[in-house]
Amino acid sequence: MSTYNIAVLPGDGIGPEVMAEAHKVLDAIATRFGLTLTLNTFDVGGCAIDKHGHALPPATLAGCEQADAILFGSIGGPKWDSLPLEQRPERAALLTLRSHFDLFSNLRPARIYPDLAHLSPLREDIARRGMDVVVVRELTSGIYFGQPKGLEGEGEQQYAFDTMRYSRAEIRRIAISAFEAARKRRGKVTSVDKANVLVCSRLWREVTEEVAKDYPDVTLEHIYIDNATMQLLKSPTDFDVLLCSNLFGDIISDECAMITGSMGLLPSASINGSGFGLFEPAGGSAPDIAGQGIANPIAQILSASMLLRYSLNEVDAADAIDKAVVQTLSDGVLTGELLSQEQRHHAHSTAQVGDYICQLI
C-alpha cells in the first residue's frame, strides 16, 4: 500500500475554505485507491506573519522538506500590502518556497470548457472555437531572482534596479519541459520573448532552437510578448504550449486564465527536477469573498489532482478527480460566479461542490 506525506498550506483569504474541500477529496481518493495519504497542515502567508512574525515559519519549511509534495492554498491580502517587499507574504513565502525547492517548471493549463464558453470575455464566435493551452513558465530565475536588485543614490537621482538574468542551463531545462508537454498534446510550442529588445530573450531564442532539434515531432514558433497578448485575444486556438520566462509567464498565464472566464477552475503545478512540487490554484486569495462559503473549490481540487499526477505518479487517482470535476460541471453543480445573474439562485456552496465531487469518486 502506497504511503505519501503531503504538506498542506492553506494560507489566507479563501485558502482555508477551498483547502477543506481538497482535503475531503483526497480522503475519498485514499479510500477508493487504497492509498495512505498523510496530510499535515502548516501556517503560511499573512496569517503566519500574524501568528509567528514570518510568512514562512521554520516549522512550515521543515514540514515541506519532509513531505512528498506541497498542496498550497493562496496568500496575501491588503492587510500585509504595506510591509517591506522582503517580508510580504508573496516574496517571503511563495517566492522563497519556489526557489528553496528549485521549482523551476510551472505548468498552468487554461481551457475554455465548451459548456462554459459563455463565461469567456471573448466574442462568442472566438470563444466558441475554444482554447486549450498550457503555459510553461520558468519559475526560479529571471527578473524575480536576478541579482543585483536594490536602491542607490540620493534625492531625485535615487534609482531602483532589478536584474533579469538567464543562463543557458536554466533556459534549456524549461524549454525541455515545454517540448515534453507539447509532445503529449498537440505538438506545438510557442516561445514568448522580447528578442528585439532583451539580450536574455536572444539567448532564450537560441537555446530554444537548440532544444527543438531533439523534438522533430514538435513545431516551434517565436512570438514577441506584446504580440502574444494580442494574438491570444484574436485567435486563442492557435496556441498549444506557451513557453515563457518568469515575468512573461506571469502575465501570459493570467491573460489566458481570464480568457477562460473561469479562474476558479484553474490549477497550477510548480515542479523541480526530481518531481517534487508545489500545487496551487491559479487565482488569488480573494479576500473580498473569503469566509462566505461561496468560493469555487475546483481549482484547489484540480491542484490536488496535479499533485497526484506529477509528484506522486498516481495517474489513475488524478484521472478520477479530473473526471469527477468534468461531470460536476456538466451536471451544473456550480458556484455562483459561474452562473449568470438570473441563474445565481441555483448556486451551490463551496462545501456542496466539494461533497458532490467526493460522492462521484
Add this chain to the structure above:
Amino acid sequence: MSTYNIAVLPGDGIGPEVMAEAHKVLDAIATRFGLTLTLNTFDVGGCAIDKHGHALPPATLAGCEQADAILFGSIGGPKWDSLPLEQRPERAALLTLRSHFDLFSNLRPARIYPDLAHLSPLREDIARRGMDVVVVRELTSGIYFGQPKGLEGEGEQQYAFDTMRYSRAEIRRIAISAFEAARKRRGKVTSVDKANVLVCSRLWREVTEEVAKDYPDVTLEHIYIDNATMQLLKSPTDFDVLLCSNLFGDIISDECAMITGSMGLLPSASINGSGFGLFEPAGGSAPDIAGQGIANPIAQILSASMLLRYSLNEVDAADAIDKAVVQTLSDGVLTGELLSQEQRHHAHSTAQVGDYICQLI
C-alpha cells in the same frame, strides 16, 4: 504665417503607402489653415540598412535634428530579423531616436468606436459598454536601456542579463504626464506595476503617490501587471489613463490596441520635455500586406494630427483632422480589414480613404 519643418520617415512595409496619405492630408491642412509645412523625407529602418548599411543613417538623424517634429511610418520585417540585436531596425533606428531626443512620454490612445464595436474581440456586452483609454508609457528608460546588459560566462553556464532601472526623476516626469492627461480626461490614473516582486515598481509606486498629492482632482489606483491584463478584458470601462513603465507599457498598449479590434486606427505620440516629438502608428510594418494598397492609412493620418497638436500646438488643425476621420468612419469609407467578410467588396483602398479625408478637410 506659421512655418514648420517636419521630418518624414516612411520606413518599411506599409510605411511608405500610408505615409503618402498622411502627406496629402497635411497638404490639405496647410492650405486650409494657412500653414507652411515643409516636409523632408528620409530613409529609415530596413530599407535604410539595404541602401546605406545602417537603419538610422547620419543624414536621417541630422534631418530630424533640424525638424520641429518627426512623422514616422513603421519599420522592420522578416528580412532583417536575423541581424545582431544592435543593428536591427527596431533598436538601431526606433530605440535610438527615442533615446537621442529623450522622447520619454509615449501617449497611446485606444478606444472602441461605437460604430465599430463589433470589431472588438471582446464579448458583445463588454465591447458595447466601450473603452476609451490612453496608455502613458515611459519610453527612454527601464529594461530597454538600463545598463549593464550583455552575455557572460561559458558553455551551459553562459548567461544573459538585462537591467531594469528607474530613477525618481524619471518616474516623476512620466507620472506628471499621466496626471496631466487624466486631468483633461476623466480624472483617473491607474498605475501598472509589479510591486510585489520588483524594486523598481516599489519606487514607482512611491513617487507616483508623491505626484498624486499635486493632483487632488485626479484619482490614483495601482494594479499589478498580471491583474491589469485580466481586468482590461473583464471591464475595460474601468480605465482612463494607464501609467506604465517602458516594458509594461509595451504589453498593455498592445493589449488595449487589440481590444479595440481596429489597430489600423491607432496613432501614438512620443514627446520630450520641450514638446518635440515622434509620431507613429501603433501597428507594425505589416510586410504581409505591403504594396497592395489595402493598408489602413488612418493611424498614420491621426499620428499627423497628434504631431500638429502636441509638437506644433496647432490645435484647430488637429481637431479638423480628427473630425474628418470620425466622419469618414461613420460614412462607412473603410479599408477591408474593418469590414466583415460579406461586406469586404465595399472596401476602399488606402488612397481612397486618404482622398476622402482630404476632401472633408
